[in-house]
Amino acid sequence: MRDFIGLTLSVGLPWLAGTLSVLLLWRRNDRSCWLLAAGYGYPLGAFAATLTLRLLDAAGIPWTLPMVALPMLVLIVVLLGLTRARRGPRVSGSRILPAREVLLVPLRGLSWVCLALIAIRLIGLAAEIAWRPLQPWDAWSQWATKAKVWFDYGRMAPFVSQEQWLAPGDAMRFVDMHSYYPATVPLLQVWTNVWLGRWDESLMNAPWLAVAVALGLAFYAQLRRAGADASTAMLFTYLVLSLPILNIHVALAGTADVFIATAYGMAAMALWRWTRTRERFDITLVAAMAAVLVTIKVEGMLWALTLVPPVVVALNRRVGLGLVFSLGAAALFYVAFGPAEIAMFGYVLRTGFENVSLPLMQHLFIMDNWHLLWLAAAVVVVRRYRRLWAPDLASMTATMSGALGFVFIVYFFSSAAGGVDDETLVNRLLLHMVPALVFYLALLLHDPPRLSGQHEGAYAPPLQKALP
Amino acid sequence: MVVLVSVHAGGNWFGAPAPVIVRGADFTIVRGSGQPIGGTLALDSLDRSGSAVLSTRVPTFPAERYPRVEWNLHAPGPVQPALTFAWRNREHPGRTYHKPLEWVDGHVAPLRLDTGDGWTGSIIGVELIVRGEMSAPLLLESFTVPGVWLGTAALDLRQQWTTYFPFRGNSLTFPFDEERTQPLSLLAATAIAQLLAVTGYVLVARRSNWPMDRRVVWTIFIAGWFVLDARWQINLWRQLGDTAGAFAGKSNDQKHLAAADHELFTLMREMSAALPPPPVRIIFLADNQTLRVRGAFFLYPHSVNAFYQDSPRTARAPDAHDLHAGDYVLLFLYSGVVYDRARKMLVWVDGTRKAVDEVLWKSDAVVLLRLR
Numbered sequence: 001m002r003d004f005i006g007l008t009l010s011v012g013l014p015w016l017a018g019t020l021s022v023l024l025l026w027r028r029n030d031r032s033c034w035l036l037a038a039g040y041g042y043p044l045g046a047f048a049a050t051l052t053l054r055l056l057d058a059a060g061i062p063w064t065l066p067m068v069a070l071p072m073l074v075l076i077v078v079l080l081g082l083t084r085a086r087r088g089p090r091v092s093g094s095r096i097l098p099a100r101e102v103l104l105v106p107l108r109g110l111s112w113v114c115l116a117l118i119a120i121r122l123i124g125l126a127a128e129i130a131w132r133p134l135q136p137w138d139a140w141s142q143w144a145t146k147a148k149v150w151f152d153y154g155r156m157a158p159f160v161s162q163e164q165w166l167a168p169g170d171a172m173r174f175v176d177m178h179s180y181y182p183a184t185v186p187l188l189q190v191w192t193n194v195w196l197g198r199w200d201e202s203l204m205n206a207p208w209l210a211v212a213v214a215l216g217l218a219f220y221a222q223l224r225r226a227g228a229d230a231s232t233a234m235l236f237t238y239l240v241l242s243l244p245i246l247n248i249h250v251a252l253a254g255t256a257d258v259f260i261a262t263a264y265g266m267a268a269m270a271l272w273r274w275t276r277t278r279e280r281f282d283i284t285l286v287a288a289m290a291a292v293l294v295t296i297k298v299e300g301m302l303w304a305l306t307l308v309p310p311v312v313v314a315l316n317r318r319v320g321l322g323l324v325f326s327l328g329a330a331a332l333f334y335v336a337f338g339p340a341e342i343a344m345f346g347y348v349l350r351t352g353f354e355n356v357s358l359p360l361m362q363h364l365f366i367m368d369n370w371h372l373l374w375l376a377a378a379v380v381v382v383r384r385y386r387r388l389w390a391p392d393l394a395s396m397t398a399t400m401s402g403a404l405g406f407v408f409i410v411y412f413f414s415s416a417a418g419g420v421d422d423e424t425l426v427n428r429l430l431l432h433m434v435p436a437l438v439f440y441l442a443l444l445l446h447d448p449p450r451l452s453g454q455h456e457g458a459y460a461p462p463l464q465k466a467l468p
Numbered sequence: 469m470v471v472l473v474s475v476h477a478g479g480n481w482f483g484a485p486a487p488v489i490v491r492g493a494d495f496t497i498v499r500g501s502g503q504p505i506g507g508t509l510a511l512d513s514l515d516r517s518g519s520a521v522l523s524t525r526v527p528t529f530p531a532e533r534y535p536r537v538e539w540n541l542h543a544p545g546p547v548q549p550a551l552t553f554a555w556r557n558r559e560h561p562g563r564t565y566h567k568p569l570e571w572v573d574g575h576v577a578p579l580r581l582d583t584g585d586g587w588t589g590s591i592i593g594v595e596l597i598v599r600g601e602m603s604a605p606l607l608l609e610s611f612t613v614p615g616v617w618l619g620t621a622a623l624d625l626r627q628q629w630t631t632y633f634p635f636r637g638n639s640l641t642f643p644f645d646e647e648r649t650q651p652l653s654l655l656a657a658t659a660i661a662q663l664l665a666v667t668g669y670v671l672v673a674r675r676s677n678w679p680m681d682r683r684v685v686w687t688i689f690i691a692g693w694f695v696l697d698a699r700w701q702i703n704l705w706r707q708l709g710d711t712a713g714a715f716a717g718k719s720n721d722q723k724h725l726a727a728a729d730h731e732l733f734t735l736m737r738e739m740s741a742a743l744p745p746p747p748v749r750i751i752f753l754a755d756n757q758t759l760r761v762r763g764a765f766f767l768y769p770h771s772v773n774a775f776y777q778d779s780p781r782t783a784r785a786p787d788a789h790d791l792h793a794g795d796y797v798l799l800f801l802y803s804g805v806v807y808d809r810a811r812k813m814l815v816w817v818d819g820t821r822k823a824v825d826e827v828l829w830k831s832d833a834v835v836l837l838r839l840r
């Protein structure tokens with residue numbers, strides 16, 4: 001019972017704090033805002049929890065439960081007060097164009113089927129996390145290593161380079177496979193263990209389930225905000241949450257990739273929304289998610305950079321598209337005339353082409369890692385190629401082009417090609433971009449918006465026609 | 469599906485020919501060294517060129533009626549050599565045909581052959597070519613050429629499409645590893661079926677002047693997704709059952725004792741017990757990267773360094789000046805440095821020596837030392 005309470009509070013309090021902070025940002029008061037706030041709320045709250053631990057550590061205060069809980073509780077009380085004080089009048093819906101209730105009966109049924117399937121999947125994953133000890137290589141070679149040390153000593157003892165460790169010194173310097181990796185993920189494990197009152201290699205991974213749930217909520221809410229009817233939104237949410245690689249990264253918890261996928265997906269969705277509405281709320285969400293992104297993993301910075309071109313596209317389409325194509329041309333120029341190798345963000349870029357097409361094809365189109373996603377993506381992009389650079393989609397297309405370009409360069413022109421060839425990396429980077437990709441496909445599938453008589457910036461195209 | 473099954477039946481519509489089975493011990497070692505153990509052939513080492521060849525004659529059989537061969541062999545240890553299947557036929561006795569074999573989760577995947585591979589005529593002899601590295605003897609139990617017909621081909625297909633994919637060490641990166649060796653994965657079959665269904669619908673609709681209805685296409689897509697996801701959900705349930713059976717209701721330590729690497733965990737617990745309270749500095753030396761990194765995880769929150777060697781298979785010894793008085797050294801199946809137990813010395817290949825105290829001696833291969 002103590003475990004249940006501790007676990008619930010360890011996940012629930014940050015979630016509540018994050019949800020309240022999103023509600024505080026968004027002054028409208030309607031039904032779907034709660035889903036959106038709950039979705040974006042968990043990553044933000046979890047990030048706040050890790051900031052709490054960092055601040056306590058910086059102040060030299062040990063991580064005891066009262067010291068850890070107090071700041072979070074104070075934050076919640078303050079946010080609650082501010083939210084109540086600043087809430088606007090209740091409105092009927094957040095969609096600028098309300099979704100028409102044109103659902104066909106079979107699709108309504110499908111919506112419930114999808115919801116049930118999602119629930120079944122998440123319950124199973126929760127049990128798997130609760131019972132299974134840490135399994136993935138990365139989990140016990142570079143993430144939980146830090147969590148174990150920091151939890152045991154109640155502070156962030158330094159993880160140093162191999163050379164620093166080998167120099168004579170005290171034993172309170174540590175080393176693991178990647179000592180320089182960011183602290184956010186291990187701090188989340190520490191956070192959960194502090195609430196449990198002990199080191200628990202299974203339950204400390206509860207945030208992996210929470211972030212999957214949050215992804216589903218945010219994904220559904222953003223599709224609804226984009227004008228999708230409930231069935232379409234639920235179907236696409238199911239498509240994301242049923243992807244085997246995503247499920248495995250939750251079930252075999254302990255690595256950072258599902259957090260990157262969630263933060264990047266949430267940032268991309270909010271960014272697309274901002275390009276259509278220019279609401280300060282949305283760009284604030286983008287900034288917040290980008291901040292989370294860069295503190296999770298080294299690649300987070302690169303993913304965050306792919307969000308820059310779409311902002312420029314949104315501000316000035318011609319300049320933005322020029323930037324996108326210039327970046328592409330610069331990459332080609334580097335391949336043709338650049339130095340053989342350049343070290344950048346932990347990767348070594350190479351001008352030599354590494355052909356890793358075979359494992360890539362096997363993982364995308366032969367093995368069931370992604371169900372039918374990549375085949376469907378290819379079909380949708382080909383079928384709707386005229387829409388790719390349409391005004392309402394250009395920024396999202398720029399985001400996805402940047403993401404695919406990043407993956408392409410890493411896979412075919414970097415030191416990581418070996419990891420793709422031996423298949424240890426092949427699905428990992430793809431996972432990071434998949435929630436954003438599915439959202440993009442949903443946008444791409446709907447019929448072109450009718451802009452006559454409306455200001456483009458105030459238009460949220462309905463997605464009802466994505467499905468019959 | 470009918471086409472697929474009939475292709476894999478090797479033209480045997482209603483009856484299977486008798487299988488061809490050769491025991492491992494009936495193979496001759498042409499290159500390399502080893503010996504038979506009972507009915508199994510143990511290949512101990514490769515020759516100087518880094519290869520070995522195992523050969524045998526087989527009762528002559530017509531290749532076209534046997535579309536598949538199966539090698540029942542194991543290579544214990546972290547390193548698996550590259551394998552190639554080679555064969556000769558009566559029609560071209562001077563020519564050897566060959567095709568690489570694939571390892572899947574410690575076993576060799578069944579190999580499908582057709583005329584394009586040179587699998588023709590009457591087969592009279594087969595060989596196994598071994599190249600690369602071997603960390604332990606290769607054990608060849610048998611070579612089988614199964615007889616198949618429509619019924620067994622259909623069963624094989626069903627078995628492949630319902631394969632259980634348990635969570636393994638590499639599941640995070642390639643969970644569906646077995647599918648790469650299947651003649652047609654369920655994903656590919658589903659996609660082909662969907663393509664045929666959509667094409668059929670478009671043709672019928674055009675012929676009958678029906679208006680195109682996107683609902684039909686969506687239904688086909690969602691149905692295919694549900695098929696794949698149903699298999700995946702069932703797989704997850706099976707896995708959950710296994711996980712619950714192994715770990716549910718257990719503490720951290722009990723879970724580790726129930727895990728596949730429980731022996732390593734137990735050993736590291738003994739090491740921890742022999743050490744003073746944390747933190748102490750430990751340099752963990754093992755030739756095998758997985759052993760040293762996993763073993764190190766059990767030793768935290770000590771300041772353990774198992775990352776000195778950055779390659780999975782190198783046995784580079786640490787520089788003697790990197791080891792300081794008071795540091796602990798865990799030698800674990802390590803070939804880079806030798807412990808001279810009689811003199812209580814750590815000895816490098818170049819003759820450098822460092823005095824040590826023995827903290828825990830489990831065997832010549834597993835020793836915990838403290839530098840003086």
